[in-house]
Structure formats: structure tokens, C-alpha cells
Amino acid sequence: MFSARQIAFIALRDVHKGAFVDVALDRALQKYNSKSSLADNERRLVTELVYGCVRRQRTLDYFIDVLGKKKAHQQPKDLRTILHIGLYQLMYQDRIPASAAVNTTVELAKDNGFVQLAPVVNGMLRSFIREGEKQKGEGLGVLYSFPDWIIDVWVKQFGEEETEKLCQWMNQTPTIDLRVNLLRATIREVETAFYDSNIKYEKLTYLPQALRLIGSNGAIQNLPGYEQGWWSVQDSSAQLVAHLLDPQPGEVIIDACAAPGGKTTHIAELMGDEGKIWACDRTASRLRKLEENARRLQLKSIEIFTGDSRSLREFINSADRVLVDAPCSGLGTLHRHADARWRQTPESVEELAVLQRELLSNTAKYVKPGGVLVYATCTLHPLENETVIESFLVANPNWEIEAPSINSFLNKYIMPQGWLKVVPHQHNMDGFFMTRLRKSNNSQ
Numbered sequence: 001m002f003s004a005r006q007i008a009f010i011a012l013r014d015v016h017k018g019a020f021v022d023v024a025l026d027r028a029l030q031k032y033n034s035k036s037s038l039a040d041n042e043r044r045l046v047t048e049l050v051y052g053c054v055r056r057q058r059t060l061d062y063f064i065d066v067l068g069k070k071k072a073h074q075q076p077k078d079l080r081t082i083l084h085i086g087l088y089q090l091m092y093q094d095r096i097p098a099s100a101a102v103n104t105t106v107e108l109a110k111d112n113g114f115v116q117l118a119p120v121v122n123g124m125l126r127s128f129i130r131e132g133e134k135q136k137g138e139g140l141g142v143l144y145s146f147p148d149w150i151i152d153v154w155v156k157q158f159g160e161e162e163t164e165k166l167c168q169w170m171n172q173t174p175t176i177d178l179r180v181n182l183l184r185a186t187i188r189e190v191e192t193a194f195y196d197s198n199i200k201y202e203k204l205t206y207l208p209q210a211l212r213l214i215g216s217n218g219a220i221q222n223l224p225g226y227e228q229g230w231w232s233v234q235d236s237s238a239q240l241v242a243h244l245l246d247p248q249p250g251e252v253i254i255d256a257c258a259a260p261g262g263k264t265t266h267i268a269e270l271m272g273d274e275g276k277i278w279a280c281d282r283t284a285s286r287l288r289k290l291e292e293n294a295r296r297l298q299l300k301s302i303e304i305f306t307g308d309s310r311s312l313r314e315f316i317n318s319a320d321r322v323l324v325d326a327p328c329s330g331l332g333t334l335h336r337h338a339d340a341r342w343r344q345t346p347e348s349v350e351e352l353a354v355l356q357r358e359l360l361s362n363t364a365k366y367v368k369p370g371g372v373l374v375y376a377t378c379t380l381h382p383l384e385n386e387t388v389i390e391s392f393l394v395a396n397p398n399w400e401i402e403a404p405s406i407n408s409f410l411n412k413y414i415m416p417q418g419w420l421k422v423v424p425h426q427h428n429m430d431g432f433f434m435t436r437l438r439k440s441n442n443s444q
Contacts, residue, residue, distance in 0.1 A: 002032040004042040005085060005108050008049035012081045015054055021339045025050045044216060048173070052092055053084040054338040055171055058145040059091075060084045062137045067124045079117060082109050086125050090132070098129050140167055149346050150331065153381055158423070166380075169425035174336045176213045176220070177204070177429070178231045179239050179262075181269055181297050185230035187211070193224035206409060209269075210236050229297040234262045237332075237422040237429040238378070241325065242266040244410055244420065244436050245374045249274035251320035256280050256309035256363045261290030263325055268299040277301050278315070282308040310358050315366040321373070322363050326356045328377035328384050332424065332431020353383045360392050364399065370441040372402070376434040380423075385433040389419060392437075402438040 002010075007028050014024035025047065038046070053060065061072035064083055072080055086105030089096045102125045109121045140160070141148045144167035154163040178201075180190050187203070190211065194201050199217050204210035211231070217223060225231055242263050247253050249272045255264045258279035267277055281287050284306045294302045305312075309324075329344045329352055330337055360375055367373050375392075377384055393399060401418035404410040413420040413427065419435040 003104075004038060004045045005049065005104055006111065007032050007038075008046045008053075008085060009078075009081060009108060009112065011046070011050045012053055012084065013078060015050070015339065016077055016081055021050060021054050021337075040216070040218075048093070049085055049088060051173075051338045053081075053088045055335075055341075056088060056092065056145045057084070057342065058142060058147075059137070060087050060145075062142050063087055063091075063128060063132060063135065064124070066135045067127045067132070068120075076114075078112055079109065079114055079121075082112065082114070083121065083124065086121065087128060090125060090128055102126060102129070140164055144168065144171060146170075146334075146341055150341060150344075153331070157380070157382065162425070165425040166423070169428075170335045172335055176233060177236045177239070178211045178213065179234040179266060180209045180211065180231045181229055181265075182209060183269055183273060184228065184298060185225060190225055190230055193230075197224050199223060204236055206412070207236050207239055208409075210239055212236070227296070232262060232265060232293065232297065234266065235333075235430045237427070237432040238262060239266065240410060240413070240420070240422065240432065241323070241374065241376045241434055242270055243408075244376075244404065244434050245321055245323050245372065247271045247275070247277075247321055251275045252318060253277045254280060254309075254315055254319040254322045254363070254366050256322060256324045256359060256366075257326060259283065259286035259290055261287075261293050263323060264290060264302060265293055265297055265299055267323070268294070268301050269297070271301065273299050273301045275301055276303060278303055278305050278319075280305045280307060280309050280312065282306065310362040312366070317366070317368055319366045320368060320371050322367050322371070324359050324363050324373065324375045326359055326375065326377050326384075328352055328356070328379040329381055331379040331381050332422070332433075333378050335424075336430070349381055349383055353388060356384055356388050357391060360388060361395070364392070364396060364437075364439070367439050369439060371439050373399075373437045373439070374434060375437065376432065378430055378432050380431045380433070385421075386417070386419070389435050389437075398440045398442075399437050400440075402436045404436070 011024045011028035015021050064072040086101055089101035090098055105125060106118050106122050109118045137143060141151045146167060154166055180187050200214040201211045202214060204212055220233060247267045247270050253267055258264045259281040264279045279290055279302050287304050329349050330340050334341050364373055403414060403418045413422050415421055422429060422432040424431045
């Protein structure tokens with residue numbers, strides 16, 4: 001039998017060896033849950049412990065440094081992981097009694113080869129209970145567990161007070177939003193099916209196709225309407241992108257960075273599935289998920305194209321609209337990708353910005369004179385957003401920013417420069433940046 005904490009430890013051990021957190025968690029649950037038959041609440045505890053410990057890694061290490069005789073990086077790696085699990089429960093899990101958190105962590109240490117160090121684990125955790133709250137670290141990075149360079153980027157944009165609110169928001173458990181496929185079902189039909197199945201949700205009135213699930217409702221694929229193609233999982237801010245593109249029936253659209261396909265299928269839905277959408281990505285395996293979703297949603301207008309969108313000469317001057325949903329650092333979605341804050345660096349952001357500028361410059365050639373290009377990222381870093389657009393416009397005077405129509409629901413996100421920015425703690429959804437660009441009619 002494997003307890004929830006033991007399975008969480010196994011997953012976290014893999015993460016600390018370099019595995020992506022979602023991969024490590026899925027692997028541990030698949031391998032060991034069948035041997036333990038965890039109840040739903042225990043599976044949720046595993047998930048919370050794994051994602052929570054990864055998110056709060058810097059803060060947890062700070063307290064190990066304060067409470068222990070050895071610094072966090074000097075501890076045996078597996079013992080450090082066990083201490084993370086114990087401290088996380090004490091600091092962030094109000095429903096777990098402190099005594100239970102301590103006792104189960106001590107047993108976890110014993111079960112994983114640290115019998116002699118179990119008293120040390122017990123002592124550190126009990127020291128935290130007695131005096132841990134007095135030992136708060138200085139700075140937003142330690143307090144909310146972010147690298148200092150990310151804090152600096154956000155403070156320059158939003159100021160310290162707003163950055164603290166953003167950090168708090170990013171450490172929440174993420175919500176799950178759905179986008180109703182209006183070609184297959186109405187909002188009312190989906191709501192009725194959810195109500196009849198006791199699925200808790202709320203309607204997002206600021207988006208025409210969006211519902212937000214509340215609490216735990218089991219596996220997504222088991223919810224009513226999934227197999228019938230009534231809806232897709234897509235965060236509400238990501239749903240804004242296709243609306244900004246504003247595709248029309250019968251047009252030729254290129255989605256230059258299409259995989260895994262959430263925005264591609266949304267474009268098809270908004271076009272009434274009439275026209276042609278070229279879904280491009282340089283990795284064929286990443287496009288398979290798109291094909292699966294297109295089949296489930298019963299969409300026929302999407303054509304798969306494997307290739308690097310920086311060099312597809314066959315598409316020059318062929319598209320009415322192009323979407324560049326560019327690869328980015330994901331600083332607007334750090335609550336969903338718990339380990340991304342530790343994987344990205346200032347250097348990786350600079351490398352991504354080079355790729356983004358190349359993508360924008362080359363895909364602009366695919367747009368017909370008078371056509372539209374939308375550039376979008378799910379990051380909150382000016383080097384990947386504002387700077388990319390500004391440099392493109394300097395180099396391409398035949399293009400200009402085009403704001404949404406005056407009565408569009410998108411205008412609540414518009415900035416004075418004409419681009420749109422979704423700020424998570426202000427808008428309660430993933431961080432996003434997006435700009436609609438119009439090519440002049442007399443362009444060659």
C-alpha cells in the first residue's frame with residue numbers, strides 16, 4: 001500500500017531530478033495508485049502536495065535554512081523533499097492538523113531510509129509550529145516563492161503593490177474554463193447537462209462561449225458533452241485571442257504555431273467551419289492532439305501542415321488572417337505550470353524573443369494586402385511582448401496596430417498603445433498579451 005504522501009514524495013523526487021511536474025505526477029499516480037486504490041480526496045491531496053511543493057519551493061527552502069543546522073542545498077535530496085512535504089502541509093494546508101502533518105512526515109522519513117534522521121525531521125517541523133511565523137523572509141521572492149528576476153520584471157511593469165497581488169494570484173490552484181462549441185450545442189444545453197449531473201460551474205458573462213468549473217468534478221473526459229464535442233478546455237483569456245483575430249466564413253486563415261490546437265479549433269468555430277485553416281507546427285507529434293480535438297469537435301475546415309512557420313514560402317500573400325500564438329516563457333500562466341518559474345531564466349527569455357521576432361517578421365509575409373495578423377503570448381514580459389511589436393512596426397511601416405471595434409467586449413483589456421494585456425489579478429484569468437496588426441492595401 002502506498003499512501004498519498006508516499007506517492008507525492010515519489011513524484012517530487014522525480015521533479016527534483018529534472019522531470020516536468022505534470023509528467024512526474026501522472027507517472028506516479030498511474031504506477032502506484034492502482035496498488036493503493038486512493039480515494040478521490042487522497043488523489044487530490046497528492047496533486048496539491050506535488051504542485052504546491054514545487055510552487056513554494058523557494059519559501060520552503062528558506063525555512064529549512066532557518067530551522068535546520070544544514071542549509072536546504074546541503075540536505076540529502078530525498079530528505080529535503082520530505083521536509084518540503086511536511087512544511088507545505090504546516091504552512092498552506094489548514095485542513096490538515098499540525099500533529100498529523102508532523103507524524104506522517106516523520107513516518108515518511110523512516111519509510112524512505114532516514115530512520116536516524118527522523119528526530120531531526122520531527123524537531124524541525126515542531127520548531128516551525130512554535131516559531132515559524134516569526135521567521136518570515138524578506139522580499140517578495142522569498143515570501144511568495146519566485147525567482148528575483150521575475151519579481152524585478154513585474155515590479156518595473158506594475159509596481160511593488162500590484163506585483164504582490166500578482167504573486168498571490170499566481171500561487172492559487174488554477175481554475176478550469178470551458179469553451180462551448182456553438183456549432184454542436186448551446187450554452188443552455190451544456191448548462192442543463194451539467195446541472196443534471198451535479199457539475200458545479202459558473203457562467204463567465206464577459207465571454208460569449210465560456211463556463212468555469214467550480215471545485216473538483218472528476219476526470220474532464222467523463223463530463224457531459226465531452227465525447228459529443230460540445231466543448232473544449234480553454235482558459236478564458238486564451239479565448240480572447242480568436243475573437244481579436246475575428247475570422248470570417250470563407251476566409252483563408254493560417255495558425256502559425258497551432259499545436260495543441262485550442263485556438264485553431266476556436267477559429268474554426270467562429271468561422272462556422274466554413275473556409276480553410278492551415279494549422280502549422282514544426283513538430284508532427286504535437287499536431288496529433290489537434291487532429292484528435294478537431295475530430296471530436298466535428299470540424300472539417302482545418303488542414304494540418306508540418307513545417308517551420310519562419311520559412312513556408314508557399315504561403316506568401318495567401319492568407320486573409322494569420323495568428324502567431326508565439327512560443328513564450330509563460331509568465332502569465334505560472335499557476336498552471338508550477339515548475340516554469342524555476343525553468344525559465346533571463347537568458348531563455350532573450351532566446352525566445354529572438355524566435356518571436358523571427359516568427360512575426362516571416363509570417364507577416366503570408367498575409368494578403370489589407371489582411372490581419374494577430375500576435376499573442378501568454379507571458380508578462382515586455383521583451384516578448386511590447387518590444388517585439390515595437391521593433392516589428394519600425395521595420396515594417398506598411399503595418400499598423402488596429403484596435404478592436406469601439407463596442408467590442410475586448411476593449412476592457414486595451415492599453416493606450418492599442419495592444420491588449422490581460423493582467424491575472426485584475427481580470428481573474430491567465431496573463432496574456434495580444435495585438436492585432438493590419439497590413440496596408442498597397443503592400444506588395
